[in-house]
Amino acid sequence: MPPTTSVAAAQTDPDRGSAPRHASVRLYDDAGLSWQPVSQRLATVRRVSLTVLLVPVLLVLVPLAVLAWSWFWLGATLAVGLGLWGWWLAGRQVSAISWIEGTEELVVRRGRLFRTVVSVPYGRLQYVDVQSGPLERRFDLATVELHTASPESGGQIPGLPTAEAERLRERLAARGESQRAGL
Known part of the structure; x- marks a missing residue:
């Protein structure tokens, strides 16, 4: 049986209409919940960043072509191989990030392996x-970062469309205020 966490997330109960019920969020199972994926444009942002990092490496290898031809091919093959692997990995990582707004908490999951x-x-x-950096702004993306009293218990959702990120921030701030008021 896959490991589970003791968190509750909103799920529509077909027998009770749209009333939410609590369900266990499993580590490697959707549990019938409607997880929200992040934008696939985040993969493009990560791939552009990877390309910007690898271009200087390839430019350093050009003088090696003149000095030591065999080392150039070894370095170029390694750089291109790492670039292709990073390109593939960016898409896999982004497709594994999802989130869901529960009745009492926000749940974020990431990772495949x-x-x-x-x-x-x-x-x-x-x-x-x-938050949104220059490259994220170019692709109309933002990251929502959740802050709690303990730095270890916060979370973040990268790669949301900017308008959705702003709406989520407002909803979470309102829910946080309403639930904290009862403490």
Whole structure:
């Protein structure tokens, strides 16, 4: 049986209409929940970043072509191989990131081989950031970062469309305030 976490997430109960019920979030199972994927444009952002990092490596290899031809081919083959592997890996990583808004917490999961499931209760949220670097802005993406009193218990959702990230920040801030008010 796959490991589970003791978190609750909203799920529509077909017998009760749209009333949410609690379900266990499993580490390697969807558990019938409607996970929200991040934008596939995040893979493009990561691939562009990888290309920007590898171009200088290839430019350094050009003088090696003049000095030591065999070393050039070894280095070029290694750089191109790493680039292709990174290109493939970026797509796999991005497709493995998803999130869901539960009734009492936000759950973020990432990873295929090494899966991580992070549950952040709304009552523990102190503030929610929306961040976007120059490359992310070019692709209309942003990262939502969740901050709690403990740095280890926060989380982030990268690669959301900017408008969706801003709406999520507002919803999470409102839910955090309402649930904290009862403490």
